[in-house]
Amino acid sequence: MFSRREAFLLLGLFLCFPTLAGEWYVCPWCGITSIQAAIDAASPGDVIYVLEGTYRESLIITKSISLIGVGRVVIEGARPGWPVIGIWTTSPGDVLGMVLGMDRPIEVTLEGLIIRGGPWVSDEIQCADYNANICPDGVAVKGRAKVTLRRLSIHDAGDDGISLGLNPEATIERCYIEGNYDDGIHAWLGARVHIEHCLIETNGQSGIKLQSEYQLTDWLSLSVPVRAWIVENVIQANGAYGIEAQTGEEIEACYGNTFQYNIKGPTSWGE
Secondary structure (H helix, E strand, C coil), X not given: CCCHHXXXXXXXXXXXCCCCCCEEEECCXXXXXXXXXXXXXXXXXXXXXXXXXXXXXXXXXXXXXXXXXXXXXXXXXXXCCCCCEEEECCCCCCHHHHHCCCCCCEEEEEECXXXXXXXXXCCCCCCCECCCCECCCCEEEECCEEEEEECCEEXXXXXXXXXXXXXCEEEEECCEEECCCCCCEEXXXXXXXXXXXXXXXXXXXXXXXXXXXXXXXXXXXXXXXXXXXXXXXXXXXXXXXXXXXXXXXXXXXXXXXXXXXXXXXXXXXXX
């Protein structure tokens, strides 16, 4: 069932009302049928509405946009070893630029999407580029991006459900993150993350992993504090811990959460 807002958007499209400046529509019968094509055409600050359907794409976002699902919108990863949705503040492989703060800050909102998959390169090789940290996550955010992830369902990723690293700021709310190969949410190297009212379950490793010290490449290991606010989530049946914090100092606030059936226990606060 569509909400009143979603029905209004669909009505406007069907009646051929002119779209407002800064708004884009993607659907199987629209003028734009590819989400990536809309992203490439959009200007910073634009809103892209994706109408109901299944889209087999691996998306790259390097500008400030909002991507909003209308109805049941499924995005399936199509590029082996890459995230289903990669949000980067510079080109995907420019890790050194992000480390040195040479990237350009962006703001991105993802809302109302089902994000599925993120296939391995092969049975033996998981990531497309280990040194550039390009791996088959559901959503991967790198660099000084401010992101809002709201009402997402993320499952069956070949690595983490959500990966956040190299100084992003993320609000993750009312998301369902389940059945991903590694961690449900992995925040590393300077990430600041608010996680609220989410269901995080049956991921292969920890539900939430917070990692301030990270082996970024074969030749570079860094330590940048991670900060997390984790409030009123259900975190259950994950393969390691409910919350795994590398030092314990990553936790700014943690209350109102429900932990159950995590294999190694509800929490691990470092050594």
